[in-house]
Amino acid sequence: MRKSEQTRLSIMQTSAQLIYVKGYQSTSIDDILSSMQVTKGAFFYHFKNKEEMALAFIKELMYPGMRMMMVEPLLNSKDPIKTISKQLKDILNNKVHFDMRYGCPMINLIEEMSPLSEAFSNSLKMMTLTWVNAISDCLKRGQANGQLRPDVNTLEVANYMVTGYAGARNMGKIFGIKSYQSFLKQFSFYMESLR
Amino acid sequence: MRKSEQTRLSIMQTSAQLIYVKGYQSTSIDDILSSMQVTKGAFFYHFKNKEEMALAFIKELMYPGMRMMMVEPLLNSKDPIKTISKQLKDILNNKVHFDMRYGCPMINLIEEMSPLSEAFSNSLKMMTLTWVNAISDCLKRGQANGQLRPDVNTLEVANYMVTGYAGARNMGKIFGIKSYQSFLKQFSFYMESLR
DNA sequence: TTTGAAACATACCACTTAGTATGTAATGAG
DNA sequence: CTCATTACATACTAAGTGGTATGTTTCAAA
Numbered sequence: 010m011r012k013s014e015q016t017r018l019s020i021m022q023t024s025a026q027l028i029y030v031k032g033y034q035s036t037s038i039d040d041i042l043s044s045m046q047v048t049k050g051a052f053f054y055h056f057k058n059k060e061e062m063a064l065a066f067i068k069e070l071m072y073p074g075m076r077m078m079m080v081e082p083l084l085n086s087k088d089p090i091k092t093i094s095k096q097l098k099d100i101l102n103n104k105v106h107f108d109m110r111y112g113c114p115m116i117n118l119i120e121e122m123s124p125l126s127e128a129f130s131n132s133l134k135m136m137t138l139t140w141v142n143a144i145s146d147c148l149k150r151g152q153a154n155g156q157l158r159p160d161v162n163t164l165e166v167a168n169y170m171v172t173g174y175a176g177a178r179n180m181g182k183i184f185g186i187k188s189y190q191s192f193l194k195q196f197s198f199y200m201e202s203l204r
Numbered sequence: 205m206r207k208s209e210q211t212r213l214s215i216m217q218t219s220a221q222l223i224y225v226k227g228y229q230s231t232s233i234d235d236i237l238s239s240m241q242v243t244k245g246a247f248f249y250h251f252k253n254k255e256e257m258a259l260a261f262i263k264e265l266m267y268p269g270m271r272m273m274m275v276e277p278l279l280n281s282k283d284p285i286k287t288i289s290k291q292l293k294d295i296l297n298n299k300v301h302f303d304m305r306y307g308c309p310m311i312n313l314i315e316e317m318s319p320l321s322e323a324f325s326n327s328l329k330m331m332t333l334t335w336v337n338a339i340s341d342c343l344k345r346g347q348a349n350g351q352l353r354p355d356v357n358t359l360e361v362a363n364y365m366v367t368g369y370a371g372a373r374n375m376g377k378i379f380g381i382k383s384y385q386s387f388l389k390q391f392s393f394y395m396e397s398l399r
Numbered sequence: 400t401t402t403g404a405a406a407c408a409t410a411c412c413a414c415t416t417a418g419t420a421t422g423t424a425a426t427g428a429g
Numbered sequence: 430c431t432c433a434t435t436a437c438a439t440a441c442t443a444a445g446t447g448g449t450a451t452g453t454t455t456c457a458a459a
Contacts, residue, residue, distance in 0.1 A: 012436085030319070032227075034227065035229045038417065039415075048439075049417095049418085050438045051438080054435085059417070112315070116374060117315065119374055119375075125226070134378040134379070137379075168375070169387055171375065172383065172387050173371050176368050177371070179370040179374065180314075180367045180370055182315065182319060183318050183328055183329040188367065191360045192367050195361065195364035198397070199393075202393070207455095208406055211406080245408050245452095246407050248447095249405085250406090253447075
């Protein structure tokens with residue numbers, strides 16, 4: 010019961026990497042299998058089909074990873090505006106988990122899959138909402154502390170931030186790092202105007 | 205020489221519609237042909253291959269369409285900030301050329317194809333830059349008229365606006381119309397802060 | 400009216416695709 | 430040890446893929 014779990018995990022990890030680079034629809038099962046030491050029998054033993062595998066990796070790998078990187082840094086912050094601006098900068102400049110050319114795995118999947126599959130759409134929607142709500146809560150705490158104007162609609166600002174992030178990941182694919190820097194600068198102007 | 209041009213155009217138009225909905229890579233040539241009264245012989249008579257066809261439709265249909273909808277409204281504006289905010293609203297709410305579920309054809313292609321093909325990337329980059337520059341020029345005229353703070357970096361603001369647009373199209377796919385409205389409201393706050 | 404190029408139409412091909420059928424090896428409870 | 434379940438491995442299939450080869454029709458100039 011131990012090694013098989015590792016096989017299942019490896020399949021999801023390899024898939025995640027390939028889907029990140031090539032997209033879901035043009036990553037074939039054969040692609041996945043030939044880039045690791047696993048056969049088709051193993052794949053269809055662990056997963057009912059390709060879509061179930063992708064949904065599993067979203068739920069079991071992408072979602073927890075997102076919580077760690079996007080949600081946890083927002084808890085217990087002293088200065089929400091600074092925390093949030095800094096988080097956006099940290100994520101966009103994170104070269105370990107992201108490659109500028111390929112953008113953000115979550116945003117990519119929203120772009121590609123949400124119009125094609127209700128199941129994908131729902132998973133991605135919930136994941137995105139988790140981040141949006143975390144940002145909103147963070148801002149609300151700042152509002153309680155008087156660091157943020159009381160008339161600010163925190164949920165709307167949170168949505169605006171995630172929207173900006175998604176756009177930056179898109180523009181980054183053609184314009185490169187410059188577009189990140191440029192975006193971050195203007196976004197921080199916006200954030201400061203909320204004080 | 206007349207009817208054949210119509211055939212060529214029809215192929216590109218049908219392709220554009222299918223690619224908009226399903227994406228480039230998962231729209232097959234057979235898909236395109238079976239949704240119109242044209243055969244494979246005609247397709248490969250007019251286009252060398254699938255990619256050349258897509259590049260042709262970007263250049264000959266998408267680009268001119270973009271200029272008409274995104275660039276021309278910005279020429280000869282009296283109040284650039286208002287013009288630009290209004291344009292963004294008009295485009296996002298345009299139900300004739302866009303479907304919320306499928307986002308924006310240009311943004312979709314950037315997302316899907318720019319990491320996979322230099323040729324796509326260059327076409328899309330040039331097209332996007334055309335819009336960015338038009339916005340920047342519009343803002344510059346406002347700056348000359350004193351309607352915009354002189355210290356504002358118009359090119360950076362233009363990039364920021366297009367980035368926001370791209371993000372809004374992405375978020376719209378999962379959150380629907382509400383995310384458009386919410387984004388537009390916050391973006392107009394940002395724009396007003398440039399006066 | 401002839402004729403040759405342009406504009407298609409049809410049939411086919413090698414390859415890839417998700418998924419299945421059926422085998423065999425590992426493993427852990429009794 | 431034993432044996433049934435688990436965890437794979439191998440070989441295959443039917444449908445789809447981009448693209449080609451080879452036709453047949455259309456049409457405009459001579």
